[in-house]
Amino acid sequence: MSLHPKIHAITERIRQRSAPSRAAYLAGIEAALREGPFRSRLSCGNLAHAFAACGPTDKGRLRGDVTPNLGIITAYNDMLSAHQPFEHYPQQIRDAARELGATAQVAGGVPAMCDGVTQGRGGMELSLFSRDIIAQATAIGLSHDMFDATIHLGVCDKIVPGLLVGALAFGHLPAVFVPAGPMTPGIPNKKKAEVRERYAAGEATRAELLEAESASYHAPGTCTFYGTANSNQVLLEAMGVQLPGASFVNPELPLRGALTRAAAARALEITALGDDFRPLGRLIDERAIVNAVVALMATGGSTNHTIHWIAVARAAGIVLTWDDMDQLSQIVPLLTHVYPNGEADVNRFAAAGGPAFVFRELMDAGLMHDDLPTIAEGGMRAYAQEPRLIDGKVAYVPAVAESADTEVVRPAINPFEAQGGLRLLRGNMGRSLIKLSAVKPQYRHIEAPAVVVDAPQVLNKLHAAGALPQDFVAVVRYQGPRANGMPELHSLAPLLGLLQNQGRRVALVTDGRLSGASGKIPAAIHVTPEAARGGPIARIREGDMIRLDGEAGTLEVLVDAAEWAARSIAPNTAPAGNDLGRNLFAVNRRVVGPADQGAISISCGPARPDGSVWEYDAEYELGHDAAAAAAPHEAKDA
Incomplete structure (x- = not known):
């Protein structure tokens, strides 16, 4: 089916609005590519430092500069259940690369804090800014000019958007995102919420509450509700930068490891050293950003992405606004009921049809771009397929023809609601x-x-x-x-x-x-x-x-x-808290932009020809409707 005219119009409006900054971003990519693979530019001393710790085989390949080298950015720590499985991923990726005659190195690590641990605590005041720190840390890891493609290991809230922003700063390199998968089901989310409410009413003990929480968050893997972490995975697939169907495979399944090896193999295939070059900055264009927002609305995903994906878009020179999101939400139907929008968890969502079913329905209804390039062969239509493990290798089958559970996933002709989340x-x-x-x-x-x-x-x-x-x-x-x-x-x-x-x-x-x-x-x-x-x-x-x-x-x-x-502005009467590291983020608080512009505290996106940073006016909106134009707008920072 042809693209819905309103999806086309919104995409075109974003493209026109973004034309100067997108052109500057793409020009930067071309300038970075002009001299070929970066390792060839390193001096002998530079290169010797970079492979000093490698074994003889890897050292020989890196010395020869004819085989690709993968740079791994990892958000591993073993406090986050979603990131604990990443402990062994680098070795799996290195082994897969070596089998294919290539190399892989951990380029760097990024911080990964858990909002589930810091909820209601002072540490939550560092949470949003951690996204920008992760972007900067990603850039530091990739700054060594050693890599032909990158692999990003991250799942949760600010971590994936931060990795994306950092990777887009090196948009001349291909990038593949690799998840860890959700933990298996624990107690139903509804039951957990009921215990929380009884505790708030003084009707449940702390021991009862801890037992319920522990039965819900109980194993390695992503928390099973459809919050920011699991929304991240769906949006990555909707933009085509994660392998199809990789999002919701549990950590302990053999298919999980096979997908990690397949991601390494695919990253090696799409470098500039081969004949299928797919740099990240070219893949993430206006269509990819619209696809991400459409997927967010159709699945009732996290509100945090109304901030994060504005930042992601700007990192690629694309100006996305809340008005765009609102207008997309009004034409994209709600196709899933996953907690907190329903009682099912993401495991049940995956079993009922998962992202592959949802993407096929959206594309068939003309509500999602199916013509954009992705890391996968076959473009966006590849994301309407599900992975299977056959003879130890990943193979793909079409998404289920009908939902296996219409209380969780529905077709576009019979949605839960006509509008998005x-x-x-x-x-x-x-x-x-x-x-x-x-x-x-x-x-x-x-x-x-x-x-x-x-x-x-x-x-x-x-x-x-x-x-x-x-x-x-x-x-x-x-x-x-x-x-x-x-x-x-x-x-x-x-x-x-x-x-x-x-x-x-x-x-x-x-x-x-x-x-x-x-x-x-x-x-x-x-x-x-x-x-x-x-x-x-x-x-x-x-x-x-x-x-x-x-x-x-x-x-x-x-x-x-x-x-x-x-009326005057009332002063802030909140009591001052202990620093707990918050004093280190005073500069971020001072320079951060408003929420509707991504709450960005770093220079994000391409530089102007004179070296200054592109700034965006919240009041500049092509096709702005009268209601939006009349609404109050925040003054742009100096």
Whole structure:
């Protein structure tokens, strides 16, 4: 089927808007390629340092400069369950490369923090900035001019976007992303959430809560809900930079190791030393970015990607906006119900048809570009296939013709909802986002008085004191990128979920983030401009009536316009916390951009001809509709 006209129009608008910066980015790639493989430029001293620790076979191949060398960037640590399997991947990749007459070296490691460990803790204030640190660390690892292609080992929240941004800075090199796969199912996510809510109500002991959490997070592999980590994997496949069907193969299965070896082999095939050169920066174009957003909407993925994929796009010279995402969401149907949008975990999603089924449905409906080049032979259509292990090697079969479980995955002609998982909200408070797919229709509209706090812990104290109104909108401000690094506020979910279960109408409005696991409660998040930049959210006062309508796309404070305009900005009353390393990120907080521009704290994307960095004006929007143009926009940083 031909491409949906609105998908085509949105892609073209992104292409036109991005033309100058994309051209500059591609020109940089061409300049980097002009002199051929980089190892040939190294002096004898440079090269001797680079292969000093290698064995005789690898040293001989690197000395000869005629066989490809893979650079591995790893986010391994054994505290993250999703990254613990990466411990042995470098050796598997080296062995696979040697068997094929090539070499592989670990080029560097990047930090990988776990938001599940830091939720509600001071460490969460480092979380978002870790993405930019990972991008910089990736660039450091690849800066040695030793590599013909790169392999990136990462799964979780900020880690994959950071690896992508760093890899795109070396977009003249092919890049293959390799996941570790999800852990096997534990207790149902719904049961875990129920225990959390009972604990918040004082009806469950800490021992009961720990038992439930341990039964859910119980083994190596990605957490099994469809949060940011698992959304990452689907988006990588949607852009064609991870092997088809690689996302949800459990770590202990033989197919997992076979896919890792196949990824190494494919990376070797697509270097400039062969006849199938596929540099990353050419693969990730406007079509690939649109495909990623379409996949996010169709699967009800993590809200964090409304920030991360703007940064990823800009690293490739592409200007993606919240308006683009909102317009795509309004035409892309919701095809999956995976927790927190349903009760199934990602293992059940994979068994029901998984990404291959979803991608085929989207492409057949004209809702996804199927004409872009990918790391896989066969282009995007290869991603409508599933891997199998046959005689020790990876083979592919077509995706299932019909969903094996229509409570989890549905065809495009019979979706769960006609629109996608996310919606842009506009009003006199600025702009924000809501994850509609996780909120039941009866809770998508609320009008209630504001309870205003500057620290999430205060809300729990108000509840303990019996000081919360029957119905209310919790306004948690000074949680944006500039204020404190934009921590996730998932620790509020058990309390607000408990109150909603009691029949009370509650909602959350914040300039902070929510976890990719958050759902159930209507939440306007990423409010921009943030309070720390003097955004309207800082004018809200206790008891102000707030109207949040997720389906209409509005977020408003019901205050007389003259009074609203005359109000001053309330100061931040949140108590100062212990540093815990946060003092090291003061520069990031000072220079970070707004959430709707990716919350970027580094120079991201191509340089201008004079060496300066491209800047993007949030108000510049080709084809901007009247409502969007009238909405408040944040002033561009100096």
